[in-house]
């Protein structure tokens with residue numbers, strides 16, 4: 001048992017040659033020792049994809065939804081399709097060896113591999129999560145930042161890879177530093193034609209006209225697994241759900257809004273662009289309770 005467990009995949013994709021024909025599907029490796037070739041395109045170009053999967057009391061949450069998005073991201077980047085049976089096995093294996101903690105996460109990474117080698121690189125690691133309980137109860141201050149792209153870039157400019165979870169997160173990290181400069185904790189991106197999109201590491205959901213809603217995914221954003229499960233929660237509670245294009249002014253008039261993601265789960269927005277935003281503590285607690293126990297009986 002340890003606090004970080006790493007497994008390197010020998011054959012991340014069936015359609016590419018294995019790293020070593022004689023080796024098993026994946027091998028555990030020391031997470032404190034270097035494992036990557038410095039010419040790996042995942043490192044030199046951010047040319048690859050990843051998934052972050054939450055682990056609650058030893059159970060990876062929304063695993064199949066994450067694996068489906070992993071496959072979709074590979075398709076969008078024209079990477080060899082991941083061999084999901086191997087990835088599933090490797091994910092479960094690293095989780096089993098992780099310290100028994102209340103909350104952890106698994107990161108699965110697939111890159112285009114070393115330039116000229118034509119073999120993708122893949123690895124998974126499980127680790128212990130930081131404590132998100134304060135953000136979940138207290139909420140976050142969010143600023144709106146222009147992403148500089150129209151909401152329909154997915155259709156007009158597919159080479160921008162919208163909707164894929166790529167390794168190129170430098171822009172998302174820069175946006176969070178800009179939020180800190182503006183005395184905020186997080187960001188919501190807005191399209192250049194004026195629609196609210198998503199956070200740098202989260203989806204937006206909000207309560208409007210008695211329904212739980214989220215920005216339409218054709219607006220060039222990632223389809224969130226947590227947003228999907230939050231909608232399940234809403235339907236179980238008899239709330240309607242919907243997708244729509246929403247302006248920042250309309251967001252300011254919603255009855256509550258949350259950033260949702262696999263790691264933090266549902267975090268209420270308490271300040272939006274410097275103005276207090278209504279928080280529904282009762283709904284937040286109920287939603288997070290649902291998200292934390294959603295797969296307790298599935299395994």
Ligand code: PLP
Nearest residue numbers: 201202203222224225226261262
């Ligand atoms: N949108 C972006 C850009 C993200 O990076 C993430 C998660 O990291 C999400 C949305 C939320 O996705 P999920 O709920 O599957 O974690």
